[in-house]
Amino acid sequence: MAPVATTFFFYFLSALTVLSGVLVITRKNAVHSALALIVSLLGQAALYLMLYAPFVAGVQIILYAGGIMVLFLFVIMLVSIEKAQKEEQFNQQWLVGLAAALALGALFVLVYVKGRALFPDRGILMPEQSNTQQVAVLLYGNYMFTFEIASLLLLVAIIGAVVMAKKRI
Amino acid sequence: MAPISTLHYLVVAAALFILGVIGVLTRRNVVIVLMSIELILNAVNLNLVAFSRIWGLHGQIFAIFVITDAAAEAAVGLGILIAFFRNKETVNMDEVDLMKW
Amino acid sequence: MLDYITSYLKSDLTPGSAGNLFWAFVYIVLIFLGLSVAVIAMNWLERKILAHMQVRLGPMRVGPHGLLQPIADALKLLIKEDIMPSAADPWVFWSAPLLVVITAFTVFVVVPFGPTHAVTDMNIGVLFMLGVSSLSVLGVVMAGWASNSHYPLMGALRSSAQMVSYEIAMGLAVISAVLMTSLNNEGTGTLSMIGIVQAQQAQHVWFAFKFFPLGLIAFFIFAVAMVAETNRAPFDLPEAESELTAGFHTEYSGFRWSLFFLAEYSAMIAVSSIAVTLWLGGWMRPFPNALNGETWDLVFSLVPGLTFLLLAAITFYSTARMPKHPYFKVQTIGLGGFGAVLALIGVALFIPPVRDRVQDIFWFSAKVAFSMYMYIWYRGTFPRYRFDQLMKVGWKVLLPLGIGVLVLTAIAGILF
Numbered sequence: 250m251a252p253v254a255t256t257f258f259f260y261f262l263s264a265l266t267v268l269s270g271v272l273v274i275t276r277k278n279a280v281h282s283a284l285a286l287i288v289s290l291l292g293q294a295a296l297y298l299m300l301y302a303p304f305v306a307g308v309q310i311i312l313y314a315g316g317i318m319v320l321f322l323f324v325i326m327l328v329s330i331e332k333a334q335k336e337e338q339f340n341q342q343w344l345v346g347l348a349a350a351l352a353l354g355a356l357f358v359l360v361y362v363k364g365r366a367l368f369p370d371r372g373i374l375m376p377e378q379s380n381t382q383q384v385a386v387l388l389y390g391n392y393m394f395t396f397e398i399a400s401l402l403l404l405v406a407i408i409g410a411v412v413m414a415k416k417r418i
Numbered sequence: 419m420a421p422i423s424t425l426h427y428l429v430v431a432a433a434l435f436i437l438g439v440i441g442v443l444t445r446r447n448v449v450i451v452l453m454s455i456e457l458i459l460n461a462v463n464l465n466l467v468a469f470s471r472i473w474g475l476h477g478q479i480f481a482i483f484v485i486t487d488a489a490a491e492a493a494v495g496l497g498i499l500i501a502f503f504r505n506k507e508t509v510n511m512d513e514v515d516l517m518k519w
Numbered sequence: 520m521l522d523y524i525t526s527y528l529k530s531d532l533t534p535g536s537a538g539n540l541f542w543a544f545v546y547i548v549l550i551f552l553g554l555s556v557a558v559i560a561m562n563w564l565e566r567k568i569l570a571h572m573q574v575r576l577g578p579m580r581v582g583p584h585g586l587l588q589p590i591a592d593a594l595k596l597l598i599k600e601d602i603m604p605s606a607a608d609p610w611v612f613w614s615a616p617l618l619v620v621i622t623a624f625t626v627f628v629v630v631p632f633g634p635t636h637a638v639t640d641m642n643i644g645v646l647f648m649l650g651v652s653s654l655s656v657l658g659v660v661m662a663g664w665a666s667n668s669h670y671p672l673m674g675a676l677r678s679s680a681q682m683v684s685y686e687i688a689m690g691l692a693v694i695s696a697v698l699m700t701s702l703n704n705e706g707t708g709t710l711s712m713i714g715i716v717q718a719q720q721a722q723h724v725w726f727a728f729k730f731f732p733l734g735l736i737a738f739f740i741f742a743v744a745m746v747a748e749t750n751r752a753p754f755d756l757p758e759a760e761s762e763l764t765a766g767f768h769t770e771y772s773g774f775r776w777s778l779f780f781l782a783e784y785s786a787m788i789a790v791s792s793i794a795v796t797l798w799l800g801g802w803m804r805p806f807p808n809a810l811n812g813e814t815w816d817l818v819f820s821l822v823p824g825l826t827f828l829l830l831a832a833i834t835f836y837s838t839a840r841m842p843k844h845p846y847f848k849v850q851t852i853g854l855g856g857f858g859a860v861l862a863l864i865g866v867a868l869f870i871p872p873v874r875d876r877v878q879d880i881f882w883f884s885a886k887v888a889f890s891m892y893m894y895i896w897y898r899g900t901f902p903r904y905r906f907d908q909l910m911k912v913g914w915k916v917l918l919p920l921g922i923g924v925l926v927l928t929a930i931a932g933i934l935f
Binding site for chain 3 (some may be wrong): 278280281284287297303304308310311314315316318319320322323325326380381382405
C-alpha cells in the first residue's frame with residue numbers, strides 16, 4: 250500500500266531518535282541511558298521501514314533491541330552501579346569533545362552544502378514485497394565470502410567474551 | 419512540507435554520529451561509552467540504508483554486517499568490562515591506567 | 520464510503536496489504552477484545568483444569584461452576600490500591616508493564632487467522648513476531664530493576680539470561696520451518712505468516728509432519744523454547760514463588776499487576792500462534808493430505824458447529840445436575856442461558872455463508888487452544904527446573920539439536 254503521512258512520521262521518528270540519543274549521553278544512571286538507547290534503536294528500525302528496508306528493520310529489532318541491549322542491561326545490573334552514580338559522570342575532556350563535535354558538524358555541513366549534487370533523489374523505490382528475497386540473493390551470492398568472515402568474527406567474539414568474563418577457564 | 423529526500427536521513431544520521439562522538443569523548447562510565455559506540459554504528463547504518471534506496475540493496479547488506487560487528491563488539495567489550503570490574507571494582511574509563519606507570 | 524467498506528469483503532488480501540484502513544481498525548478492535556476475553560477465559564480454565572488434575576474442584580462459588588470468578592478477580596484488581604515502592608525508580612517502574620503489554624499485543628498484527636483475516640501481511644512476518652516478542656524481556660528486566668528490591672532483581676536477571684538463551688534455539692527451529700517454505704518450483708521461501716501457511720497448503724502437509732521426523736523435532740524444540748520464553752512452568756524460574764516470592768512483579772499490585780498478567784497470557788497465545796502457523800498448518804483443517812476431496816471438506820466444515828453443540832450439551836447436562844435448592848435458582852437459569860447461547864452459536868455455524876467465513880478462524884483458534892491446554896498440562900505435570908539445568912537444556916541440548924535439524928532439513932530439501 251502507499252505510504253501514509255510520510256512527512257509527519259519522518260519528523261516524529263527522527264525527533265524521537267535524536268532526542269533519545271541526547272538522553273543516552275546525558276543521563277547519570279546507566280540503566281536510563283540504556284533504555285533511551287533502546288528507544289533510539291526502535292525509532293531507527295521504524296526509519297528503516299520507511300526506507301523500504303523491512304529486513305534490516307527486523308534484524309535491528311531482534312538483534313539490537315532484543316539481544317545486545319539485554320546484554321547491556323544484564324551487565325549494568327551485574328556490576329553494581331549505585332557507587333558509580335554518585336561519582337563524577339563526565340571527564341575533563343569536554344573541550345576535546347566540543348572541538349570534535351564542531352569539526353564533525355562543520356564537515357557534515359560542508360558535505361551537505363557541496364553534496365547536494367552528489368546525492369540526487371533518483372528514487373528507485375524498492376518493491377517492498379520481495380525485499381527479503383533480494384537481500385538473501387545478495388547475501389548468499391555476491392557477499393558469500395564476507396558472510397563467512399562475519400561468522401568467523403562472531404566465533405572469535407564468543408570465545409573472546411568467554412575468556413574475558415570467566416573467572417577460571 | 420517538502421517531501422522527504424535522502425538528505426533528510428543523512429542529517430539525522432549526522433546528528434546521531436556527533437552525539438555518539440561526544441558521548442565517547444566525555445563520559446567516564448565504560449558502559450555508556452560502549453553505548454555511544456553503538457550510537458555511532460547506528461548512525462552509519464542509517465546512512466547505508468538511506469543510500470541503499472538510491473543505489474540498490476548493497477547498503478542494506480552492509481548494514482547487516484555492521485550489526486553483526488556491533489554484536490561482536492558489544493560482547494567482547496562487556497566481557498572486558500566484567501573482567502575489569504572484577505579486578506578494580508570500578509567502571510570508570512579514566513581509572514583504566516594500569517599500563518601508565 | 521459504503522463501497523470502501525464493502526470492497527474489502529470481496530478482495531483476497533488482508534486489510535493492511537490492501538490499504539483498507541477501516542477494516543484494519545475493525546480487526547485491531549476485534550483482536551483486542553478477543554484477546555481480553557481469551558485471557559479471562561484462560562484464567563478460569565487454568566484454575567479449573569489444574570484443580571481437576573489435582574482432584575480438587577477449583578473455584579465453585581462465584582457463579583455456576585465458578586464461571587464468574589475471573590470477573591470478580593478483575594474487579595478486585597481494578598479496585599485495589601496501586602502501590603509504588605518509595606525507593607523505586609518511578610519512570611521505569613511506570614513504563615515496564617506498559618512495555619510488556621504493548622509488545623504482547625503488537626505481535627498480533629501479523630497473526631493470520633485466515634487467508635484474509637489478519638490486520639496486515641508483512642514481508643518479514645515471522646521475524647517481526649520473534650523480534651517484538653523478544654522485546655518483552657526488556658519490560659521484565661525494567662520491572663525487576665525499577666522495583667529496587669532483591670527478589671525482583673534476581674527474577675529479572677534470571678529472566679533475561681533465560682529468554683536470551685532460548686531465543687536462539689527458537690530462532691533455529693523457526694529457520695528450519697522457513698526453509699521448508701522454499702520447496703516449490705521457483706525455490707523462493709517466505710517469512711510472511713500468510714505465505715508460510717499458503718506454502719503448507721501448496722505442499723498439502725503440515726510442516727510438523729514434513730520430512731518425518733525432522734519437522735516434528737523442530738516443532739518440539741520450538742514447543743520447549745516457547746514455554747521458556749513465556750516464563751511458564753516448568754521454566755518459571757523468574758517468578759518461582761517458592762524461591763523468589765513472585766519474581767520480577769513482586770512489588771507490583773492492583774492494575775499494574777493485572778497488566779503483567781494480561782501480557783503473560785497474551786504472550787502465550789502469541790507464541791502458540793507462531794507455532795500453529797509454522798508447524799500446525801495455521802488455518803488449514805486437519806488431515807489436508809490423507810483425507811482430501813469434496814466429501815471430507817464438507818465433513819470437516821461441520822466440525823465447528825458440532826463443537827459448539829457439544830459444549831452446549833455439556834452445559835445443559837451441568838444445568839440439569841445443579842442442586843435443586845431455591846438458593847441456586849439464579850445460577851441454574853444463568854447456566855442454562857449460557858448453554859442456550861452456545862447452542863445458538865453452534866446452529867449459526869451450520870449456515871453455509873457463515874460456515875465458510877468462520878471455518879478458518881475456528882481451526883486456527885482450536886489449534887491455539889490446544890497449545891494453551893498443553894501449557895496448563897505442563898504446569899500440572901512437570902517439577903520446576905534448577906537454573907543450571909535450564910541453561911544446560913538450552914545450550915547443550917536444544918541448540919545443537921536445532922542446528923542439526925536445520926542442516927538435515929536443508930539436505931533433505933535438496934535431495935527430495
